[in-house]
Amino acid sequence: xxxxxxxxxxxxxxxxxxxxxxxxxxxxxxxxxxxxxxxxxxxxxxxxxxxxxxxxxxxxxxxxxxxxxxxxxxxxxxxxxxxxxxxxxxxxxxxxxxxxxxxxxxxxxxxxxxxxx
Amino acid sequence: xxxxxxxxxxxxxxxxxxxxxxxxxxxxxxxxxxxxxxxxxxxxxxxxxxxxxxxxxxxxxxxxxxxxxxxxxxxxxxxxxxxxxxxxxxxxxxxxxxxxxxxxxxxxxxxxxxxx
Numbered sequence: 001x002x003x004x005x006x007x008x009x010x011x012x013x014x015x016x017x018x019x020x021x022x023x024x025x026x027x028x029x030x031x032x033x034x035x036x037x038x039x040x041x042x043x044x045x046x047x048x049x050x051x052x053x054x055x056x057x058x059x060x061x062x063x064x065x066x067x068x069x070x071x072x073x074x075x076x077x078x079x080x081x082x083x084x085x086x087x088x089x090x091x092x093x094x095x096x097x098x099x100x101x102x103x104x105x106x107x108x109x110x111x112x113x114x115x116x117x
Numbered sequence: 118x119x120x121x122x123x124x125x126x127x128x129x130x131x132x133x134x135x136x137x138x139x140x141x142x143x144x145x146x147x148x149x150x151x152x153x154x155x156x157x158x159x160x161x162x163x164x165x166x167x168x169x170x171x172x173x174x175x176x177x178x179x180x181x182x183x184x185x186x187x188x189x190x191x192x193x194x195x196x197x198x199x200x201x202x203x204x205x206x207x208x209x210x211x212x213x214x215x216x217x218x219x220x221x222x223x224x225x226x227x228x229x230x231x232x233x
Contacts, residue, residue, distance in 0.1 A: 033221065035223075040126070040225060041225060042123075042208065042223045042224055042225035043208065043210075043223040044223075045221070045222075048220060050219070056220075088160070090162065092162075092221075094212075094219065094221075096219060097214075097219050103150075103167040103169070105152050105154075105167060106152070106154075106164070106210070107164075108161065108162035111160050111161075
């Protein structure tokens with residue numbers, strides 16, 4: 001079974017702190033993603049990466065950065081945490097699928113609930 | 118632009134009845150994949166069912182089936198014989214190709230409550 005592990009289940013940080021959310025997958029997947037989930041807004045993509053050191057902005061990248069130094073690890077960084085970044089953060093991975101074919105779903109971690117006070 | 122629309126924020130269904138959760142999508146791609154996920158109150162995201170844009174048959178997985186109408190760009194999830202454990206959030210998602218890998222887009226979700 002694919003395993004996606006997020007380092008923290010719950011995190012409480014203060015405004016202005018630098019915050020690191022870590023995610024590791026064990027299935028050699030090319031694609032890795034960071035989503036933010038808020039009630040009524042669904043899952044919104046922050047950043048994704050399709051290869052080591054490669055990253056692409058999603059729909060809401062402002063206030064966030066990412067790092068992918070190794071294939072299995074994708075880190076989300078909040079440079080200066082703010083209260084509006086209080087949310088559930090979900091990491092996911094998937095294999096790279098050519099031409100969009102193939103039943104290769106996203107595999108999710110259990111999420112990190114971040115509270116910024 | 119890619120977009121997934123789920124117009125039912127909340128749904129109720131009687132136990133043992135069938136329920137349909139709506140999903141429409143917007144894309145100009147010819148090749149894409151459609152997925153449904155279940156998120157119970159525990160928060161984990163559980164993959165339920167997949168439909169490829171080139172698949173001619175509707176996908177089925179146990180009590181789940183996907184009513185795929187390509188011309189209408191809809192991919193509704195049908196749950197037959199609802200059980201209390203089906204109470205959860207349900208998300209529709211689409212995988213699109215980019216030169217920079219695959220990207221997944223999600224709807225806002227539907228909260229399903231199964232009534233005993």
